[in-house]
Amino acid sequence: MSTAQGARARARIEVTAAIKEAARRQLAEEGAAKLSLRAVARELGMVSSALYRYFPSRDELLTALIIDAYDSLGAAAEQARDAAAGAAAVARWTAVCEAVRGWALAHPHEYALIYGSPVPGYAAPQTTVPAAARVGLVFIGIVRDTHEDSGLAGLAVPDGLRPEAERMAADLAPDLPPEAITALVAAWAQLFGLVSFELFGQFNKVVEDREAFFRHAVTGLAHGVGLR
Amino acid sequence: MSTAQGARARARIEVTAAIKEAARRQLAEEGAAKLSLRAVARELGMVSSALYRYFPSRDELLTALIIDAYDSLGAAAEQARDAAAGAAAVARWTAVCEAVRGWALAHPHEYALIYGSPVPGYAAPQTTVPAAARVGLVFIGIVRDTHEDSGLAGLAVPDGLRPEAERMAADLAPDLPPEAITALVAAWAQLFGLVSFELFGQFNKVVEDREAFFRHAVTGLAHGVGLR
DNA sequence: GTCTATAACGAGATAGAC
């Protein structure tokens, strides 16, 4: 009886994975806006209604893909952070940035799903938030280590932004100075600007040696958050 | 006869504009991936085959929308630059950045069309390049003015990036130092990272006072390209 | 209980004959 349940549970996990895999393939070919349950079912030799045992709606399948993508990116970032554990703060920062870029280049359609244009008619639920936060937390961790260790350099915030900076710090990392959190959020957005421009074709005929360019740019971002 | 031709030409321009307008509405509702000539025709009370007199394919209609969007954004940037003509370099820089953000907030779907995920199965032709370059040229102009006037401050490029920096400078602005062009291209991508994060929902529950945050972040970008 | 398959709905897209 327990083995029967185990087999069923295992089968369920496998089918769920197969559905998501097929959906990711479709994501690459048609884009998120055209993701269709029927096409996924067809590819798997199933009938569309059978998919509803695994995902209650098309939107929930999309949500699962989004969470998987955020988690995969987050894991890549965490792994890069751990692999660079002994290095200086700037080196750890750039290592994580390069892991983000590497993941994006390896998974362009999943990247577009989470950091590209919103899917019309779809609103991501709050369930995606923890997975989405993972990358950011890695960067916060690096800044926190430096803050506690050698301190952060050259950060400032104008008076007009002070309340918002304090609000963000209270929300995201109460142990860090508001100036650092403000710079961090900006650097976070700017990092993904660099990745998106490369991935979405904006650097075509502009930047050729993208790896060197990216490394230099994210080193600048590291300095911008007070790492030295 | 010349009046008849004039009227015909005028009608053609009007219909073309109506088609693009309807297409933009569809862009907002269904997204670029689902832009369909048939739906556009329906909205205009035309038959789909009639549209082919104005746009030879869906892709050409998309291209026209993309060029219009780039031109509209470019014009907004140029206007902001001209309006701030007398001000200091950093103020002119932030004014143009704020115009970019303002345009994006006012035209979110057109922004997604040009700076969001690529449309599956569509590749933008070279015809879009001049329009796409307009915003960038505004920023180059500000940096050039400062370079010629008071000079640029604190720019450097590592040895590994030197050849690429020189290649980019030769391509984009041979009269400017390669360090400045490198910083400028990075700032350009980072600016759109800030705008995209706000527009695509990444700042939800993170940044509340977006205007103040943006102003501070782009001031940092201005410093990053050597403006003081 | 858990799953898959059949059939159907209403809506919309599409292809082709006329």
Added chain:
DNA sequence: GTCTATCTCGTTATAGAC
């Protein structure tokens, strides 16, 4: 330019296999 027949889609109800 119009009409129609045939596709697609998400989703549900239902019946039966395991």
